Amino acid sequence: KEFIYIDEVDSTNTYVKQNQQHFKNATVVYAERQTQGRGRLSRRWVDLEKGIKMSILLKLLLLDLEKIIPLTLFTGLVINRVLRKYGVNSFIKWSNDIYLNGKKICGILSELSGEVEGLGSIIIGIGINVNAKSVPEDIKDIATTLKAETSQDFDRTRLIIDILIEFERDLSNFDKYGFSYFRDEYKSFCINLGKEILINGERMLCRDIGENGELVCEKDGKIIEISSGEVTIRF
Ligand code: BTN
Structure with missing residues (x-):
């Protein structure tokens, strides 16, 4: 397996996207600092x-690219599982954010790219707030770090290895x-189940997680399946 360590880069996802032709399947790019870290829905990270800021490159047949959503959910589940092994009481917020004590500690940005001779790729970008003492004032109501919540330092190398092995x-x-x-494991740690949620601006009741990881909601007695979007929750 290839593991590339970079001191500083704009974004590990961007870097992998731009250089993937030189990388083998399953290459991991890790950066100590990102100057233009990207989040979902065009937000910044x-x-x-x-x-921990890293991206995993998966080279796949174009046929398989529809797996991007369930694959991203799977990645969140693996990270949640590893954190729990370390005694962290983390949960998954659909679709793939990891929460601790009501605030976000990890986000995942998966991107599709390339189309060469029937091959494409999925770049899974993972950002975990680990040993920083705190987060900046402007995000302190929504985000936190493992250190801030547990008063412990985590061995990042171990954490990365455990995540990659498990993955x-x-x-x-x-x-x-x-x-x-x-699905059962996902459901047992998903904080949205059974709750009233606001998804893409609409209020609904979250009933279930479907076979492919879609959010099964109820609104005015109707069942609605949602495969992407942003859930807003109030704790
Ligand atoms: C989100 O929750 O909005 C997703 C955040 C993803 C952040 C990671 S950090 C490593 C990789 N490189 C990026 O620019 N973004 C992802």
């Missing part, structure tokens, strides 16, 4: 010191069975 170990199950293999 605030660069905190002593965090690789279960990827074959994902390939064979899809998201449904992980």
Whole structure:
């Protein structure tokens, strides 16, 4: 496996996208600092010191690119699982944010790219707020760090290795069975289930997580399946 360490880069996702032709499948690019870290929905990803910012490149057949959503959910589930192994009481907020004590500690940005001879790629960008003492004032109501919540320092190298091992170990199950293999585990840690949520601006009741990871909601007695969007929750 290739692991590329960079001291400073604009964004590990951008870097992988631009250089992927030179990289093998499953290459991981890690950066100590990002100057233009990107989040979902064109937002920025605030660069905190002593965090984890990395991207995994998966080269896939174009046919498989529809797996991007369940694959991203799977990645969140793996990170949640590893954090829990470390005793962290983390939860998943649909679709793939990891929360601790009601605030975000990890986000995932998956991007599709390339189209060469039937091949494409998925770049899974992972940002985890680890050992920074705190987050900047402007995001302190919505985000936090493992250190701020647990008063502990985490060994980032171990954390990365554990995440990558776990990810690789279960990827074959994902390939064979899809998201449904992980659905029960996902549901047991998903904070949205059974709650009133605001999704893409609409108020609904979150009833279930579907076979492919979609959010199954109820609105005015009707069942609505949502496969992407932003859930706003109030704790
Ligand atoms: C989100 O919750 O909005 C997703 C955040 C994803 C951040 C990571 S950090 C590593 C990778 N490179 C980026 O520019 N973004 C992702």
